[in-house]
Amino acid sequence: MASYVFARLLSLCVSLIVASVVIFTAVEVVPGDPASFMLGMNASPDAVAALREELGLTGSLPERYLSWVGGMLTGDFGTSYTYRVPVAELVAARLWVSLPLTFYAMVLSTLIALPVGMLAAARRGRPADLTVMGTTQLGIAVPNFWFAMLLVLIFAINLRWFPAGGFPGWEAGFVPSMTALTLPAIALALPQASILARVMRSSVLETLGQDYIRTARAKGLSQRQTVVRHAFRNALIPVMTILGLQFSFLLAGAIIIENVFFLPGLGRLIFQGITQRDLIVVESVVMLLVFSVILVTFLVDLAYAAVDPRLRRRG
């Protein structure tokens, strides 16, 4: 087990290093001189030189890369050119909107999808299954941000059950904040839940066709007992893979959907960063996003080992 964790940890580090090099190259090498890029064509050479100094862009590329990475490791993400404040501060405030939203959606999606998928598998070919398959087929086709707009139209504008947008801030209390995140989370979760439910269904069905299910039936287990005692855990493995992938979709989705609800999350920060050519902000936020995806992949790998004994004692 220890060596498995260690191997995954090593691969996590390698991925992070390569990803950081890619991002650094894209943002600081490809545009030529970031300082003149950020100031635009008409900037005076003095201003460019001053900004270059300010951003620490004076050293060689390897030096700059190392100082960027070193800074991030110590929590220093550089200073935003437009806001004139440390990027870390900007990001921290917004992270507390985007990440809770992502996890909220992930929990919702899982809570809906797993039972629904199990139900469909257990009732294969019957009305319940057909309903699930039809609904999820539609759910997969719905863009989450459009779904979000419809939710706003119905539940915020017409029924006035939820706020149409905005975020009161966590200091305003847990309940108002979660209420503000509920419509966005639903909009994110339902399309993903459709995919997850279908994966769950086919995974359970596939598991039910295995030899050991027949063995269990020969022992005297009922159909139901075999599903609960044998099929469920085995069926979870492919589901976990999808869950890991879904995190990155949900995170990306959260960034997009923040637009619909005017949520002050990473999405807003990064799109403003793009329009204002604030490369430092873009670079840091992108690195953060990629880091969280890689981290979740790592956690899913650990979860595999926890569920699957075949992985536990291997190197």
Added chain:
Amino acid sequence: MRWPVSLILGLALSGVFVAAALLSFFWTPHDHETMAIADRMLRPGEGHLLGTDHFGRDILSMIMVGARTSIAVAIVAVGIGIVVGVPLGLLAAANRGGLVDEVVMRGNDLVFAFPSLVIAILITAVFGPSAVNAIIAIGIFNIPVFARVARGAALPLWTLDYVMAARVAGKGKLRISVEHILTNIANILIVQGTIQFSLGILAEAALSYVGLGAQPPTPSWGRMLADSQTMIALAPHMAVFPGLAIVFTVLGLNLVGDGLRDILDPRLRRAR
């Protein structure tokens, strides 16, 4: 062989939008760029079947022209995924456990850590927004998808005796990959292609919606939705119809994928 219902339904549904896109090159009910402030935000009805937007442009015409963007972006992005990803996957499978396999798979893992939105953000930050960005971003995302599917489908084939027989017949890995492996995983790739096609349409819409995709004046479903957002209380039809266009196209393509899987999947075929 009888065609599955899902295939017929899916072809009909997605076919409508492909036809609309093609038709838009020759004819649309109105010019999609003509603004008429007097006629803005008209409800669906006579003159404008699906109403007009906040500049008085005809929504049906814009949806028809927007279909071109969506379909073109998605097709090219899938093309990139297939052309780059499938050879990589075949190569990895042919050298299972070897250096090539390791590099391809680790590279795949890395690309998976960059959702297409993030790639689009990076590209846009440096080069500015355009439809080409969307194509590149979605295309790059498709590469590991196809590489993984191709590798996964090819690996079990390499253990089959007919591949061994081909090696005994002196054929090299490259030749076997094309002659015996590719031909037998083609159907899996076709099914995956339709799925990625529909995902591409969704992704293009999302990127255009946040301004990272097609730019004005190129019409696009995602941008129509972005435009409609502030008007949603006043003119919900501006949001509803482009959204439905996306839903039906994607639904149609997914149904085609399901139908093709039923026809092409050898496991299902044997059961019949």
Added chain:
Amino acid sequence: MSLLSVRDLSLAIHGTPILKDVSFDVAPGEVFGLVGESGSGKSMTALACMGLLPNGSKVGGQAMLGDQNLLALPERRLRDLRGREIGMIFQEPMTALNPMQTIGDQVAETLVIHGVARRTEALKVAREKLDRVGLGAARFPLTRYPHELSGGQRQRVCIAMAVALQPKLLIADEPTTALDVTTQAQILDLLRGLVDEAGMALMLITHDLAVVAGIAQHVAVMQSGEIVEAAETEALFRKRAHPYTRALFAASEHAPERTGHPQIADTVLEVERVVRDYALPRKHLFAAPGHVRAVDGVSLRVGRGESVGLVGESGCGKSTLTRAILGLERLQGGRIALDDIPIEAPHVAPGTRRRMQVVFQDPYGSFNPRHRVARLVAEPFHLMGRVEDADARVEGALEAVGLQASDKERFIHEFSGGQRQRIAIARALITRPDLIVLDEAVSALDVRVRAQILDLLAQLQGEYGLSYLFISHDLGVVRRVTDRVMVMQAGKIVEEGQTERVFSYPEHPYTKALIAATPRIPESWHEEARSNGVG
């Protein structure tokens, strides 16, 4: 008074008739053998008694266990009976256990599910049962997972699970078919022991006549969903009243007539002290990768027109050796030569490769399903550049293996397993090789088809002066078709010699063990059949 009494059992699945008027009795404490070829309906008969038939099944007749008709019981009652009154084990031990649960829990589950014991006591019973089936606590604690066990050990777990509640009847569906011959002998011993001490009846389903000969008191022979002959075992083996039974026996003992005259002095294939190592996955990241020596200093030679057998159990290295001979494996030592031309993977000259072809075991996986037979058979022409009369040679090869020239236009899925093996042989013949490696080439075939293919191979050997390297785990077949035989164990050849000598007077302990473990029909049982002019 019989324990299980099946009367006029009929079965159709989605309208296709599978079983017809199947009747038999199993007495308490006896071993009842149900024998037949694949598709004869023997497994379906067992599943019908368990109430585990696939969806869309329609059954008729009755199967009385005591005073209950198993075919008419509601699912709830059947569930009570399964595991408690009737236990069952299956063919494929590798997949028959849940990979995510410990063996202790899986055995204990039988007791828990029937409400006989709670988990802690159930685990104690599980411990006893595992001890009984030969998985002692020291090496096999209850916390082991299935993937840590070999096939034979897993089958023991399955048996422990099936007999945990001491059922009156144990149904075993090809329980040893997937196992090596020595493991098979141990499992059969275990089953016999359980029957003897617990008074349990055993219904043993198998395709192997020799297996039932050694263990069953009564035997029934099935053909296409019907029982064609049933009797006390020795009587049935001696009489062989039904033509199908006779055909089955004849085929299983069939020794093809050899027409060729091997010129043993003329060496075709020479293997000298060949070594093949595989790297093992590292134990941990910084450990040096270990090695396993799959082939360890093997030497052998095959003369022109000679048939040489290579026998050994799974994992002994015979597959690796096969691939090395075919020039598909790099060697770590030694030398392989075909007619004195060295074979060095991966770049073997086409002209050399051409002289050596192969026929594989699996008649279904041996052909690309997308190509027509003509293209499949012609594939080895790749080794010969342009072949002028390619078409004619494909047709000739198809006719040589007993097919029609017109078959070349068809796709592979249109052929049966035996026909596919003929096509595989045609493909091997097409380059007019000197040597054909037969890698378990008849192992997947039913006995009657196998006999035909063996005849074909013998006939082709005579016509073309072919040399065969006959690789198999089936000692009986190797004994009947080879001139010399080699016995391989753990990467080494432990014994070799004239086939008859090795089988009659084995010298190495491993060879002796293999031969002793191979089930045989007692010689005396053949006598009556022979004097009746059959067999």
